[in-house]
Amino acid sequence: MTEILSDSEADRRLGFRAGWVRTGAVISREVELASFPRAIEVVNRVAELAEAADHHPDIDIRWRTLTFRLSTHSAGGLTAKDFDLAAQIDEVL
């Protein structure tokens, strides 16, 4: 069972993730890539990480701008899984 983080713990972890914002039980990051093909490459790399973690972010593709949104729906809140995957996404970007 993955434990829901308190707001203060979520915000503490958010402090390490520049570019991410928290809106309630969701953290999100928007990023503009150099081109549409480059954005799709990033989607593919994030998709591999997501599948490996069995944790899938919502991804919005708007030409070369991507938005990733993470929340642990099965737990009903933010958990360590969200911040772990956010850190992995940051390594791709």
Add this chain to the structure above:
Amino acid sequence: MTEILSDSEADRRLGFRAGWVRTGAVISREVELASFPRAIEVVNRVAELAEAADHHPDIDIRWRTLTFRLSTHSAGGLTAKDFDLAAQIDEVL
């Protein structure tokens, strides 16, 4: 210059595109794939078509459910480009 289609012409063309709905100047299709990796494969195939057409749909990835949205922002409405790409997307699905 790509010509904006009248509502009646847009709806006529929509009649050939099962699964697509029109909301004002946007047509969209939502589709659920068998798995997340399969959904990402579809995103890649649609991305190739989009880049070739230089016309990029908004794409929302929600685990194995994809939503495609098409509109010709440069023209300020729906044009033949939207329905042409919708037909190509349908061939992928």
